[in-house]
Structures are given as C-alpha cells and as structure tokens.
Amino acid sequence: MPLIETFLAAYIMLTSVATLIISLYGVFYKPHLTKKIISITIFGDAVNIFSAIVGFRYIYPVAPPILLTENPTAQDLTNFLEVAVDPVPQALVLTAIVIGMAVVSFMVFLALNVFRIYHTLDTRKIAEQRKRSEE
Amino acid sequence: MNTKTVISLLVIISSLLAISYAIADQATGVIPQTGLRNLASFYLENTLNPSNKSYWTASPEATSAIVWDYRGFDTFFETSVFYLAIVGCTLVFELYEPPKSKTTKQTELGLTIIVKVITKIVGILIVCVSASIALHGQLTPGGGFQGGAALAVLPILFIITMSRFALDRKVNDTSMIIIRALGLCGIGITVILPLFLGFITNNNAYIIQNQMKPDALVSLPSTIADKMMGGSLWMLNVSEYIAVGAGFTLAFLLLSLPERSFKKILEEEKYATY
Amino acid sequence: MIDLILTIIGEILIAVGVFCSLVASIGMLRFPNFFVRLHAATVGSMGGSFLPIIGAGLIALGSDFPDKWMFFGGLIVAAIIVMLVSPAGSHALARATHRARVAPVEPKVTDHLKEDEDEKEGEKD
Numbered sequence: 001m002p003l004i005e006t007f008l009a010a011y012i013m014l015t016s017v018a019t020l021i022i023s024l025y026g027v028f029y030k031p032h033l034t035k036k037i038i039s040i041t042i043f044g045d046a047v048n049i050f051s052a053i054v055g056f057r058y059i060y061p062v063a064p065p066i067l068l069t070e071n072p073t074a075q076d077l078t079n080f081l082e083v084a085v086d087p088v089p090q091a092l093v094l095t096a097i098v099i100g101m102a103v104v105s106f107m108v109f110l111a112l113n114v115f116r117i118y119h120t121l122d123t124r125k126i127a128e129q130r131k132r133s134e135e
Numbered sequence: 136m137n138t139k140t141v142i143s144l145l146v147i148i149s150s151l152l153a154i155s156y157a158i159a160d161q162a163t164g165v166i167p168q169t170g171l172r173n174l175a176s177f178y179l180e181n182t183l184n185p186s187n188k189s190y191w192t193a194s195p196e197a198t199s200a201i202v203w204d205y206r207g208f209d210t211f212f213e214t215s216v217f218y219l220a221i222v223g224c225t226l227v228f229e230l231y232e233p234p235k236s237k238t239t240k241q242t243e244l245g246l247t248i249i250v251k252v253i254t255k256i257v258g259i260l261i262v263c264v265s266a267s268i269a270l271h272g273q274l275t276p277g278g279g280f281q282g283g284a285a286l287a288v289l290p291i292l293f294i295i296t297m298s299r300f301a302l303d304r305k306v307n308d309t310s311m312i313i314i315r316a317l318g319l320c321g322i323g324i325t326v327i328l329p330l331f332l333g334f335i336t337n338n339n340a341y342i343i344q345n346q347m348k349p350d351a352l353v354s355l356p357s358t359i360a361d362k363m364m365g366g367s368l369w370m371l372n373v374s375e376y377i378a379v380g381a382g383f384t385l386a387f388l389l390l391s392l393p394e395r396s397f398k399k400i401l402e403e404e405k406y407a408t409y
Numbered sequence: 410m411i412d413l414i415l416t417i418i419g420e421i422l423i424a425v426g427v428f429c430s431l432v433a434s435i436g437m438l439r440f441p442n443f444f445v446r447l448h449a450a451t452v453g454s455m456g457g458s459f460l461p462i463i464g465a466g467l468i469a470l471g472s473d474f475p476d477k478w479m480f481f482g483g484l485i486v487a488a489i490i491v492m493l494v495s496p497a498g499s500h501a502l503a504r505a506t507h508r509a510r511v512a513p514v515e516p517k518v519t520d521h522l523k524e525d526e527d528e529k530e531g532e533k534d
Contacts, residue, residue, distance in 0.1 A: 057167065109223070
C-alpha cells in the first residue's frame with residue numbers, strides 16, 4: 001500500500017481508538033448521570049464505526065453488498081464478489097445499534113426516576129443525600 | 136487516589152493496550168483490506184444464486200439475508216433484548232395516575248395551527264416512507280428496525296406539536312402493548328412456520344428456516360406475483376416494523392408523562408425519605 | 410440529450426445550493442439579533458438543502474443508473490419533507506422566542522402579536 005493510504009488507515013484507527021478511550025474516561029470519571037449515558041452512546045458508536053472500517057475494502061470500484069439484478073448469472077456473481085464490501089460487520093453493527101438503543105432507553109428511564117426521587121442526577125449529591133437519610 | 140480511581144485507570148489503560156495490540160497484531164486482518172474474507176465471500180456468493188440453490192436466501196441484499204436468515208438466531212435474541220428493555224421501562228414507570236388535561240379545547244393545547252397542519256401532512260409522509268423502508272428490506276438497505284425507528288418520529292412530532300393529551304385520544308399504553316405483542320407474534324409465527332410445513336409435507340425442517348437446505352427440503356415462497364419477497368424475510372421485516380414502531384411509541388408516551396402524575400405517588404410510597 | 414439537460418439542471422441546482430449555504434453561514438455569523446439570524450438559517454435549509462436534494466435527484470435521473478426512478482422518488486420525498494418542515498420549524502422557534510420575550514424584536518415598525526398577548530393577559534387578570 002502506498003504511504004498516504006497507510007497514513008490514512010493509521011489515522012482512522014487512531015481516532016477510533018482514541019474515541020473509545022475518551023468515552024471510557026467519561027463513563028468512569030464524569031459524575032453526572034446524563035454525561036455517563038452520553039459517553040456510553042459514544043462508546044457504542046465508536047465500536048460501530050470501527051467494525052464498519054473492518055468490513056471496508058480499499059479498491060476502486062467498490063459497491064454495497066446488494067445485487068442489482070434479479071436473475072444473476074455466474075459472471076454477474078463473479079463481478080459482484082470483486083467489488084462488494086464485507087456484509088458481516090454491517091449485519092453485526094445493525095444488531096449492535098438495536099441493542100445499544102434498547103440499553104440507552106432503559107438507562108434514560110432509570111435516570112429519570114432517579115431524578116424524580118433525588119431531584120438531581122449528580123452522583124456525588126445522590127451519595128450525600130443517601131448518607132444523610134441513613135443517619 | 137482511592138481504590139476506585141486506580142481500578143478505573145487500570146481498566147482504561149488495559150483496554151487501550153488490548154485494542155492497540157489487537158490492531159497491531161492484525162487480529163482483524165489488514166485494515167482496510169483489499170480482498171474478501173472467506174465467510175463474506177460465502178455469504179455474497181450464496182445470497183442470490185439461482186444456479187446453486189442449496190444455501191441461498193432468495194434476497195439480493197446480503198446484509199438483510201445475514202440478519203434474518205444466516206444469523207437469524209442473533210436477530211431473534213436481539214429482538215428479545217429490545218422487547219425486555221421496553222418491558223423494563225414500563226415496569227419502572229408503572230406507578231402513575233393517568234394524567235388529565237387542564238383544558239378540553241383542542242386549540243389551547245400545543246403549538247399554532249400552522250405547525251399542526253404541517254405535522255399532519257408530514258405524518259402521512261413519514262408513515263409512507265417508513266413503510267417503504269420496511270417493505271423493501273429484502274431489496275434495498277433498510278428493514279424492520281429502521282422502518283420502525285423512522286415511524287417512531289411520528290409520535291414525537293405529535294407530542295411536541297399537539298401535546299400528549301391530543302395523542303392520548305388516539306392511542307394509549309394498552310393499545311401500544313397489544314400492537315407490539317401482535318408484531319412479536321408475527322415474528323414467532325414466521326419462525327415456527329417451516330416446522331408446520333415440514334410436518335405437513337413430511338420433511339425435515341429447522342426453526343427460522345427460509346429456503347430449502349440440502350437436508351431440509353422446506354422453503355417459503357421466494358417470489359409473490361413475480362416480486363422478490365425473500366421468503367420469510369418480508370414477513371419478519373413487517374412484524375419487526377410493527378413491533379419496533381409500537382415499542383418506541385410506548386416509550387415516548389411514558390417519557391412524556393407530566394411530572395404531576397408521579398409526584399403524588401412518590402410521596403405516598405415514601406421513596407423520598409431523606 | 411434529455412439526460413444531458415437533466416444533469417446540467419441538477420448541477421446548476423447544486424451550485425445554487427452551495428451559494429445559498431455560504432450566504433446563510435455568513436448571515437448566521439454577521440446578522441445582529443435572533444429573528445434576523447433565523448431568516449439566514451431558513452435560507453440555509455431551503456436553498457442549501459431543498460434545492461441540492463432536487464438537483465441530486467435530477468442527476469440520478471440523467472445517469473444510466475439501475476433503478477434510477479427509485480432514487481429519484483426517494484430524493485423527491487425527502488425534498489418535500491424538508492420543504493414542509495423547515496418553514497414550520499422556524500415559525501415555531503420564532504413564535505416561542507417572541508412569547509418568552511428573550512430576544513429583542515428589531516428592526517420593527519409595529520408589533521401586533523405583542524399587543525394581542527398583552528390584551529389577553531389583561532383579560533385574564
């Protein structure tokens with residue numbers, strides 16, 4: 001592979017790994033529950049983008065994994081195999097998006113109920129209030 | 136530095152090292168690749184192959200074929216995860232009184248008439264577009280979940296422009312739960328359908344089977360009126376469309392509940408004892 | 410021939426869209442207050458996204474694409490949705506801002522909406 005393409009591939013890898021690590025930092029160190037939820041969605045999106053790159057092919061006539069003829073011959077299939085990208089990571093990303101959506105909606109509902117009870121979403125203040133109520 | 140900080144730092148650094156090592160060691164293959172992996176070429180070659188029908192799915196869209204046919208079990212459990220998440224949401228919000236509007240006049244609720252009329256027109260368009268996304272799932276990018284997510288824009292728009300009470304007259308939680316159960320029943324029936332066909336025709340059959348396999352000669356109709364339907368794919372897509380659309384509508388209906396329907400109950404239950 | 414004409418019309422529409430987007434971004438940065446900036450934003454969404462979507466549809470129609478009518482139809486529906494939603498959205502924004510009285514209404518000759526609202530509040534009291 002020529003130099004510029006190697007550089008581009010390394011750049012994409014670095015940015016996606018950096019996004020992963022930054023979102024992990026947000027999950028662990030940000031005290032606000034909303035920011036934790038946002039960090040988790042960013043984590044899922046970074047993983048999804050990474051998987052999409054894993055399935056990509058670096059060739060010139062590149063096509064989505066969809067046959068355009070309804071009755072393909074053997075020649076059509078050979079041409080299709082030469083240009084189509086990998087469909088497996090796309091299917092995995094589809095599954096991951098649905099599960100991420102379900103998890104995030106459940107977390108939002110829980111956070112809303114936490115807010116109704118404690119009137120705040122800051123974990124430090126919630127811990128303080130719990131300590132006070134135990135005394 | 137307490138123990139918690141140290142453990143979090145360790146987790147972050149070790150995951151960074153693990154991902155970096157995996158990429159540098161090319162566990163995922165060369166990125167970006169120029170060839171195809173064996174699994175991918177198997178799927179691409181067999182998804183619509185009229186000359187060799189032993190592993191085909193009768194769908195030109197390889198991603199849909201993987202999602203609902205080759206890896207149907209994954210998607211089945213993914214659907215159940217979504218189902219359980221919505222069940223959990225309804226359980227968390229179980230304790231509420233059905234809210235009543237302060238006014239009964241339609242004109243006093245929501246935004247101005249311009250926005251309401253536009254919302255109604257756009258609502259029809261949204262239903263058409265989302266149904267088209269779901270019904271063409273076996274031919275073009277799209278499918279049940281995408282169509283359902285597009286349909287779920289409609290209740291949000293209605294809640295914002297016409298208020299929740301206007302939406303309450305048309306749909307409520309119970310009807311949404313019933314519609315969602317109908318969609319899930321559609322998925323269940325489509326999954327078990329090959330077993331019935333195999334029982335009638337005295338053949339082997341698998342759960343979530345779509346087209347005939349070398350050891351199970353049962354197949355669902357791949358074309359209806361000369362249109363490619365992809366066997367079970369379109370039934371699963373339509374069922375998922377209904378289930379996801381109704382599930383999201385239920386979630387948004389619960390999220391838009393006014394606070395006053397919770398506060399009384401929370402005080403009665405003495406959750407807030409601090 | 411007709412393919413060439415369609416492609417050229419589509420390219421002209423996309424060029425107009427680029428111009429509108431540029432003008433709208435300059436307006437967003439340079440205009441003095443909220444209501445005038447809202448005008449610039451609507452120029453951006455109507456000229457900068459409605460016209461280029463139609464242009465892309467015409468280009469798809471002019472090329473020898475398989476299933477080009479499907480792409481054209483999808484793009485036209487998207488354009489219609491943008492055309493309907495963007496004015497209604499900026500109307501709702503402007504109305505909400507005016508009712509909350511957080512932005513000065515400038516330049517103005519007279520403000521009938523404010524007078525009406527004041528009258529209504531007077532009746533309630």
